[in-house]
Structure formats: structure tokens, C-alpha cells
Amino acid sequence: MAPARDDRSPVRFFLLVFALSTPIWLLGAVSRRQLSADLPVSSFVWVCPAVAAGVLVWREGGRAGVKRLLRRAVDWRRIRDRRWYLPIMLLQPAVYAATYGVLWLTGSRLPEVRFPLAAGVAQLTGFLVAAEFEELGWSGYALEPLQRRGRALRAGVVLGLVWAGFHLVPLVQHGRSAGWIGWWTLGTVGLRVLMTWVYNHTGGSVFGAALLHAMGNLSGIGPFLDFGPGGYPYDAQRVSGLLLPGAAAVVTAVWGPRTLAGRRHHQTAMTARR
Numbered sequence: 326m327a328p329a330r331d332d333r334s335p336v337r338f339f340l341l342v343f344a345l346s347t348p349i350w351l352l353g354a355v356s357r358r359q360l361s362a363d364l365p366v367s368s369f370v371w372v373c374p375a376v377a378a379g380v381l382v383w384r385e386g387g388r389a390g391v392k393r394l395l396r397r398a399v400d401w402r403r404i405r406d407r408r409w410y411l412p413i414m415l416l417q418p419a420v421y422a423a424t425y426g427v428l429w430l431t432g433s434r435l436p437e438v439r440f441p442l443a444a445g446v447a448q449l450t451g452f453l454v455a456a457e458f459e460e461l462g463w464s465g466y467a468l469e470p471l472q473r474r475g476r477a478l479r480a481g482v483v484l485g486l487v488w489a490g491f492h493l494v495p496l497v498q499h500g501r502s503a504g505w506i507g508w509w510t511l512g513t514v515g516l517r518v519l520m521t522w523v524y525n526h527t528g529g530s531v532f533g534a535a536l537l538h539a540m541g542n543l544s545g546i547g548p549f550l551d552f553g554p555g556g557y558p559y560d561a562q563r564v565s566g567l568l569l570p571g572a573a574a575v576v577t578a579v580w581g582p583r584t585l586a587g588r589r590h591h592q593t594a595m596t597a598r599r
Contacts, residue, residue, distance in 0.1 A: 332385065333381070333385070333466065333467075333469075333470045334381075334470070335466075335467045335470050335471050335474075337381065338377055338378065338381055338462065338466055338467050339467070339487050341377040341380065341381065342373050342374050342377045342462065342491065343490075343491070345373040345376055345377055346370040346373045346491065346494075349366075349367055349369050349370045349373070350367050350370070350494040350495070350498075352366060352367065353365050353366045353367025353368075353494070353495060353498045354367075354498060364495075364546070365495050365498045365499045367494055367495040367498055368492075368495045370491065370492075370494075370495065371455040371456075371458050371459050372458050373462075373491075374458060374459045374460075374461065374462025374463055374466075374491075375457070375458040375459070375461040375462050377462055377466075378394060378461055378462040378465060378466035378467075379391055379394060379395075379461075381466065382394045382466070394461060394465055394466070395461070397461060397465045397531040397532070398457045398461055398465075398531060398532060398535070399532055400529075400530050400531055400532050401530065401532045401533070403527055403528035403529060403530040403532075403533070404527040404528065404530050404532075404533050405527075405528060406526070406527075409523065409526055409527050409533065412519075412523055412537070413523060413527075413533050413536050413537045413540070414536070414540055415540075416519065416523075416537065416540075416572070417516075417537065417540050417541035417544050417545070418540060418543075418544045420544075420565055420568050420569060420572070421544040421545055421550065421565065423564075423568055424561050424564040424565045424568065425438075425550070425561075427564045428560060428561060428564065431560075433560040433561075434552075434558060434560070436550040436551055436552045436553075436561075437550075437551040437552075437553075438549065438550060438551075439548060439549055439550075439551060440549065441548050441549075444548045445543065445548060445549065448543055448546075448547065448548055449539060449540075449543050452538075452539040452542040452543055452546075453535060453536065453539040455539075455542075456534075456535040456536070456538035456539040456542070457531075457532075457535045459535070459538065460531050460534045460535040460538060461531060463484060463488060463517075463534075464520070464524055464529075464531045464534040464535075465531045467484060468480060468484060468521065468524060469529065471483055471484060472521075472525075476582050476583045476584075477521050477522075477525060477582065477583060477584050477585040477586070478518060478521075478577055478582035478583075478585060479582075480521060481514075481517050481518035481519075481520070481521035481522075481573075481585070482514055482517070482518060484517050484521070485513055485514030485515070485516070485517030485518065486510075486514060488513060488517055489509070489510040489513045489514065492513075493506070496509070499556075502559065504559060504563075505559050505562050507566075508559075508562045508563045508565075508566030508567075509562055509566060510566075511566045511567070511569075511570055512562070512565050512566035512567075512568075512569040512570065513569075514570065514573075515566075515569035515570030515571070515572065515573040516541065516569045516573075518570075518573035518576070518577070518585070519537075519569065519572060519573050519576060520534050520537055520538070521585055522573075522576045522580065522585040522586070523537055525584060525585050525586040526586050545557060545565070
């Protein structure tokens with residue numbers, strides 16, 4: 326019998342993720358190549374959270390445990406209330422649309438807006454695959470043990486900080502300034518709190534978390550907003566870096582920091598996960 330999920334160690338998982346990421350970071354340092362205006366070679370670290378989770382689950386529960394973990398990538402049946410596809414699909418596009426509006430009002434440099442539907446579908450598919458690899462680890466392995474050790478808000482903040490640290494090396498290799506990284510980190514922590522909120526309202530759906538993750542990449546990296554060869558600029562990052570934690574603060578105030586789902590809904594969701 327596989328050990329209880331309470332035996333999972335988020336710290337062990339985080340250390341293994343960073344250990345697995347190190348060769349990819351070194352490859353990025355040696356090659357110094359860019360996949361796009363926003364993605365260096367070292368961004369391929371997205372494979373590491375799923376690999377780390379798979380290794381640990383194998384040790385905890387063998388092949389059956391790994392199969393259970395992989396099935397979480399397509400666990401859309403957990404999303405019983407279909408209305409939650411609205412924040413999953415529209416939350417981050419709304420943040421980036423609001424960012425664009427603030428840039429327009431303040432006279433900042435605006436991106437070229439395009440609507441390449443075929444390229445959008447192709448990139449969403451790619452972003453979803455990458456997000457599934459990440460979220461099998463972040464949401465599928467680490468999030469629930471973190472929540473059992475403290476409030477959901479605290480779990481989201483801790484996981485958001487680790488998630489930001491996981492991306493730090495690619496951002497530095499890309500040449501991002503300290504200020505840009507600081508605003509991005511603030512937005513990333515806010516986003517992870519929002520992802521915890523969605524996760525707890527969708528019966529613990531990794532697929533839902535991955536789709537939300539992918540929609541953010543589609544909205545911010547492209548192909549719809551083109552800021553040119555420099556990628557997402559400082560002014561835009563500062564705005565979105567404020568909007569995301571602002572939205573997380575509203576969610577926390579309404580649903581409560583302990584569960585981010587309200588007591589009654591949280592109890593129903595926990596029952597559905599068993």
C-alpha cells in the first residue's frame with residue numbers, strides 16, 4: 326500500500342527540482358541562445374517538476390503511484406462546477422488586457438496587437454504541455470502537503486516564492502533587470518495564490534491549474550501581444566505585477582486565508598478528492 330500523502334515532503338521535492346534543473350541552467354549559460362523574445366534555452370526547466378514528482382512518487386508508491394500522478398494531468402472531471410472554466414480561461418487574459426489599458430492611459434509604449442488564431446492554438450497546445458509538466462509537480466505533488474501544514478494562503482505564497490526562484494536563472498540569463506524580476510516575482514506569488522484558489526474550488530484539478538498556467542503564458546508571451554525583440558517590458562511588468570497580487574488580495578478577503586475556498590465549499594471539495 327502506498328504511504329499516505331501526509332508523508333510527502335515539499336522540501337525534498339523542491340531540492341530535487343532544483344538539482345534536476347541545474348544541468349539545464351548550465352546549458353543555458355553555455356549556449357546563450359533564445360527560443361523567443363521571452364524564452365531562453367534554460368526555460369526548458371519546465372520538465373523538472375514532473376520528473377521530480379515522478380521520482381518521489383515512485384519511491385513512495387511504485388508504478389501505481391506514478392500512474393495515479395500522471396492521471397492527474399487529465400483530471401478535468403474533478404471540475405464539477407463548469408463555471409470555474411471562466412476564471413481558468415479568462416483571469417490572466419483579463420489581467421493582461423487591464424495592463425494594456427493602463428499602458429495606454431499612461432502613454433507608455435504599447436504592444437502590437439495581433440490575432441493569429443492558428444498560431445494561438447498551436448502555442449496554447451505547447452504552453453499546456455509545458456504547464457502540465459510543471460503543475461504535476463507544483464500542484465499535483467507539493468501543494469496539498471503545504472496546505473495541510475498551514476493555511477492555503479501561506480501555501481500559495483510559499484509555493485509562489487519557490488516557483489519564482491525556479492525561474493530566476495532563466496530570467497537572469499535573459500538579461501532581465503533586478504527591478505523587472507522584482508515586479509515579476511510579486512506577480513508570480515500573487516498568481517500562485519490565485520491558482521491555489523482555483524485548485525481548491527475545482528476538487529484539486531491539476532488540469533485546471535495547468536490550463537490557467539498555460540493561458541497566462543499565451544496572454545503574456547504571445548502571439549497576441551508583440552512588444553518587439555525585448556519581450557515583455559518593465560512598465561508592463563510593473564502593472565501586471567501589481568494587478569495579480571491585488572486580485573489575490575480580493576480573493577483572500579472574500580474566501581478567507583485558511584482555505585481560499587470558504588469553509589463549506591472546502592469541506593465538499595475535500596470529500597470529493599477522496
